[in-house]
Amino acid sequence: MVGLGYVGVPLAAAVAAxxxxxxxxxxxxxxxxAVNTGRSPLRGREPGLADLLKAQVAKGRLRASLDPLDAADADVVAVCVETPIEPTTHDPEYKALRGALATIGPHLKEGALVTIESTLAPGTMAKVVRPALERASRRKAGRDFHLVHCPERLTAGRLLLNLTTLHRILGASEPVGLRKGLAFYRRFVKAEIHPTDWTTAEVVKTAENAYWDVQIAFANEVALISEELGVNAYEVRELVNTCPFRMMLVPGAGVGGHCIPKDPWLLVGPAVQTKPELIPTARAVNDFMPLRMARLVEEALAASGRKLKGARVAVLGFAYRENTEDARNTPAKEMVQELRRRGADAVIHDPFARSERGYTIVRDLGAAVKGADCVAIVTAHDAYRKLSLASLRRGMRRRVIVDGRNVFDGPEVVKAGFVYRAIGKGQF
Ligand SMILES: NC(=O)c1ccc[n+]([C@@H]2O[C@H](COP(=O)([O-])OP(=O)(O)OC[C@H]3O[C@@H](n4cnc5c(N)ncnc54)[C@H](O)[C@@H]3O)[C@@H](O)[C@H]2O)c1
Known part of the structure; x- marks a missing residue:
């Protein structure tokens, strides 16, 4: 397994099992x-993963190494490195992928199966991966080694469950690769494996995440409309979903993670003649949500008689996803930057996420909330769902709550004497 991140760690443990x-x-x-001492390098709640990894290391079936030579006699090499985009051009950034291919190539065994689990822009298997591996290995794909693309579908918080129970798409370019790929994935996937070609597998993976992004953008746009019209988008959603074949998603403070904000760009990038419009527009709608959060903070503070400039805002949640530490592309950053640009003092709390340059994470929730003029909820961590209004009232300087994840019941918060503003909710 090349790359011990969210994809590589559960895969390594599941395959060892x-x-x-x-x-x-x-x-x-x-x-x-971490792996060699039997610890998972991932934080956040990952049911079953830490125990499985520990057991496999203890049984001697799993170990980790910095040296690619240690993978020299592998029958299967799974590449699970990050594939981000360049933030301004949105072009794929394959530094890690190229690095991984260049280091494993020279040590590839005759007949080995190489499976690329990382998400790729359509065309990358043929234009980047195959030539890079053939160059580094001085061998020919489809003859000396076999190359498949089986894009990973898991989600943080459910890594092991997803890995073993979700259907997989297996892109192959020749029958032996397909046969080897099926044999490998059938070891641990308890669901259907759908064979196809490389490019279709690339399009399917990026399209399934672009689909999700567009659906979230739809929910967010309905939320913004609902705020203006004074209705509750969460109630609207429930009622919309009573209509057959409607499955509106929940709106929120923004979209983050390694995948959803970048995979839509991987999909549209190679479509030069089509000039896609819907998918980039959905990205823009979702990118706007953290700015909307900052604006709600300003509005809520104004309703309590305070300016944003100089106000202390406790931003609750830095991870993009509840109950995980994963803060990649988190909307919290955009929101905090906007608050700071406008002169607010933003204090960030998160039970799992780690501090980064410019973003110090406070671990003690009481300390983060103490003296705050406003509490703004960006992530629906369980700890925030358990927050009592009485304790907030005691610790805060002003009673102002901005809710980006429908954590609170608005009327109850207002009854307790707070100013309450929320994504997708009209004023109470
Ligand atoms: N995170 C998810 O939930 C998820 C879900 C589905 C698909 N994916 C895709 O899977 C891929 C991996 O994502 P991730 O979240 O696991 O990334 P990650 O950043 O958590 O892990 C990548 C790992 O690869 C390592 N790495 C980088 N270059 C390397 C090299 N040359 N040799 C060896 N190791 C190297 C990094 O140090 C890191 O530990 C991406 O393409 C992503 O889009 C991720």
């Missing part, structure tokens, strides 16, 4: 050390 001998290769010494 099939009595395979697994070595995880990474360039990050901390991750390698």
């Amino acid at each position: 099939t009595r395979a001998s697994v070595v995880g290769i990474d360039i990050d010494p901390e991750k390698v050390e």
